[in-house]
Amino acid sequence: MSQNEINFSSESLGYLIQDTLSKGASFRFQAKGSSMSPFIKDGDIVVISPSSNSAMSFGKPVAFVRTISEKLVIHRIIGHNRNGFVVKGDSVLGIDGLIPMANILGVVTAIERNGKPIRLGLGSERILIALLSRFNLLPTCSRLWMFIPPAPRGFIKHIILS
Numbered sequence: 001m002s003q004n005e006i007n008f009s010s011e012s013l014g015y016l017i018q019d020t021l022s023k024g025a026s027f028r029f030q031a032k033g034s035s036m037s038p039f040i041k042d043g044d045i046v047v048i049s050p051s052s053n054s055a056m057s058f059g060k061p062v063a064f065v066r067t068i069s070e071k072l073v074i075h076r077i078i079g080h081n082r083n084g085f086v087v088k089g090d091s092v093l094g095i096d097g098l099i100p101m102a103n104i105l106g107v108v109t110a111i112e113r114n115g116k117p118i119r120l121g122l123g124s125e126r127i128l129i130a131l132l133s134r135f136n137l138l139p140t141c142s143r144l145w146m147f148i149p150p151a152p153r154g155f156i157k158h159i160i161l162s
Contacts, residue, residue: 014065014072014105021050021106028110035089036061036074039121039129040111046074047110056085056101059126061108064099074108076126078134090121090133 008016013029020027026049034042040061048063056062061076064087075096079086084100111118121129132138 045112048106049109051107059130
């Protein structure tokens with residue numbers, strides 16, 4: 001841990017983010033965990049921004065607080081109804097269930113990995129990612145990705161990220 005780092009419990013971090021977002025500011029922090037891999041990896045820097053109900057849409061990664069454990073989580077919206085949003089981690093099999101709007105703190109608006117911005121998963125491709133995740137096909141696609149030779153993989157990444 002560097003001198004500029006402060007560690008918070010998940011519960012405390014949730015309160016801090018909620019307070020910051022309620023003032024209209026964004027919150028930047030280091031993500032922990034692998035439930036959103038490969039789009040958000042352990043150690044990535046994530047920016048959470050305030051959002052309205054209308055800004056919440058299919059495929060958007062959101063930060064929310066679990067009701068029972070009060071744990072801060074970032075997962076992707078894979079469905080919704082008038083009572084809330086169905087969210088799920090990209091690399092996990094089970095859904096989190098219906099999360100009430102009141103529990104959603106904000107949306108992920110930026111990701112940095114090793115000092116470089118990561119855009120994959122935040123643009124229009126998020127809809128395809130959410131569909132694959134919803135039907136538990138994302139882990140299968142990730143494994144298939146490894147069978148694509150490096151040169152075409154680099155070309156595909158270049159097209160998607162530009």
